Amino acid sequence: MKTYKEIKIKTEPFDVDLLSGFLWQLDIDGINEFDDYLLVFISENKSVSLEEINLLMEKLVEDKFINSFDIEFQTLEEKNWNEEYEKNVKVVEVTEKIVIKPSFKEYNPKPNQLVITIDPKMSFGTGDHATTKLILSHLEKIVKGNEFVLDVGSGTGILGITAVKLGAAKAICIDNDEWCYLNGNENVKMNELNEKVDVRLCEIKDVEEKDFDLILANINKPILINIVDDLKIKFKKEGTLILSGLLNIDEIDIISLYESKGFVLNDKSQLEEWIALVFKTNS
Ligand SMILES: C[S@@+](CC[C@H](N)C(=O)[O-])C[C@H]1O[C@@H](n2cnc3c(N)ncnc32)[C@H](O)[C@@H]1O
DSSP states (O other): OOOEEEEEOOOOOGHHHHHHHHTTSSSSSEEEEEEEEEEEEEEOOOOOOOHHHHHHHHHHHHTTSSSOOOOEEEEEEEEEHHHHHHHHHEEEEOOSEEEOOOOSSSOOOTOOOOOOEOTTTSSSOSSHHHHHHHHHHHHHHOSSSSSSEEESOOTTTHHHHHHHHHSSEEEEEEEOOHHHHHHHHHHHHHHHOOTTEEEESSSGGGGGOOOOEEEESSOOHHHHTTTTTHTTTEEEEEEEEEEEEEEEGGHHHHHHHHHHHOOOEEEEEEEEEEEEEEEOOOO
């Protein structure tokens, strides 16, 4: 029987979301967020250790990102993990228009609402995290119709799928995690977008297409620093890049790097301590 480690991390209520963002940067399978604790799920084939998680937590306290934490773990059978997961994934009204709904929850949409079905399983991208919400809100304003979109670090495929539901012509969703590749494909099928959303298990350097109008990347600061040149060459002459997965303290570093590469800052937004940056490119 396949097992998972379930790690319960108790912390202050206002630290839960921030902590979740840091933990997602480790090689884990999934996180469920509660009022004052998180459950982190790690399957047998993941490399991250409890010690690594403990060290991260201690560093976050030392660097004053969080005030305190308490950690405990148990080993679970896969079946129980799935039941636990379904109990805690909810419908998220991201904006007045965009609603993200798991297939196993009921929702009666109001006129003009766009309901996207996402079963995240073990992938990031329920619609409930601030970084996802920030990009979705920008997408609603930016997508005018017919765009060719690249979603880098696509997780559940939530951003690419929503872009197409808003009117984009086609999206390529890439993730280097196999769970995300499988899960992204399931979500594309559930939204009946097989012809328009192409999910790939790869990194940006493996993408051959170079004529995107819109690129979305909700990853994290080190990766966004690494891929700046790869992103630049993927655009048509003019295009829009939306970045998230960044804390407000990362803003200056990221803007100066991206502007030094020819991107021009066009808009930005913040939710809790997370930010999204919108850049234009014209070369
Ligand atoms: C924060 S999640 C974002 C998921 C989703 N796009 C959203 O906005 O909710 C980041 C995703 O990036 C993926 N990822 C991390 N490094 C990557 C890389 N170098 N290339 C492609 N995907 C990567 C992770 O597997 C994860 O699914």
